[in-house]
């Protein structure tokens with residue numbers, strides 16, 4: 001089995017996922033770019049002079065997940081880092097009293113159920129690593145503490161489906177971390193808040209997002225890159241951003 005660090009990033013054909021792929025690849029990790037549209041994933045790496053693998057991976061599609069697991073099993077036989085980055089908001093600025101069941105389900109299907117399906121499917125490969133990491137891209141929008149803090153940058157946010165799906169993935173992070181710790185398995189599980197970042201997230205134009213105070217993509221991935229490259233850091237069940245600990 002290879003000694004290389006094998007890293008899979010979901011939802012990586014654009015935005016922060018693609019930036020994570022580029023940066024970890026430059027740091028000599030063998031990165032696998034997950035993209036629900038294979039052509040978009042291949043296009044994203046076409047002008048990169050690096051040996052990045054591209055795999056079709058729709059995190060809401062069981063068959064797609066299984067095929068991605070088979071690809072990694074056949075090619076590498078292990079996975080060292082799983083970065084659960086795929087995510088979207090389906091109920092931006094909707095009032096809690098008016099939000100539809102459909103948008104709530106869309107938020108949870110992608111950000112919660114999809115993330116868990118991918119994580120469970122790749123756990124056998126993560127168990128083949130001598131020190132594995134699961135990094136869940138969460139959001140301060142999922143913090144109950146910040147939602148109640150009038151001074152917080154997310155206090156005015158209203159996307160209860162998206163926010164609750166991130167709170168729920170935070171709880172999954174904690175519970176999976178505790179289970180793996182109890183089993184003495186060398187797999188850490190942590191959640192990251194990227195901050196407000198200028199991507200196409202929420203269907204906005206990144207330039208418009210910048211004008212509204214969103215940070216550059218490089219800033220948004222900084223904490224993830226730090227954690228994904230720090231193999232001495234065995235902390236688990238944490239929620240952090242570039243400023244330190246984020247309140248749950």
Ligand SMILES: NC(=O)c1ccc[n+]([C@@H]2O[C@H](COP(=O)([O-])OP(=O)(O)OC[C@H]3O[C@@H](n4cnc5c(N)ncnc54)[C@H](OP(=O)(O)O)[C@@H]3O)[C@@H](O)[C@H]2O)c1
Nearest residue numbers: 011013015016036058059085086087139196197199200201
């Ligand atoms: N931008 C922010 O301000 C911000 C703040 C806090 C947290 N986050 C989180 O950061 C992560 C990355 O966001 P981003 O800003 O980079 O957003 P983005 O530019 O909109 O990228 C989202 C990525 O997720 C993919 N995706 C959507 N549905 C998918 C599915 N079913 N299966 C696999 N991939 C899927 C998209 O693929 P397609 O191109 O095919 O749609 C795209 O590659 C998300 O989890 C988001 O919740 C973002």
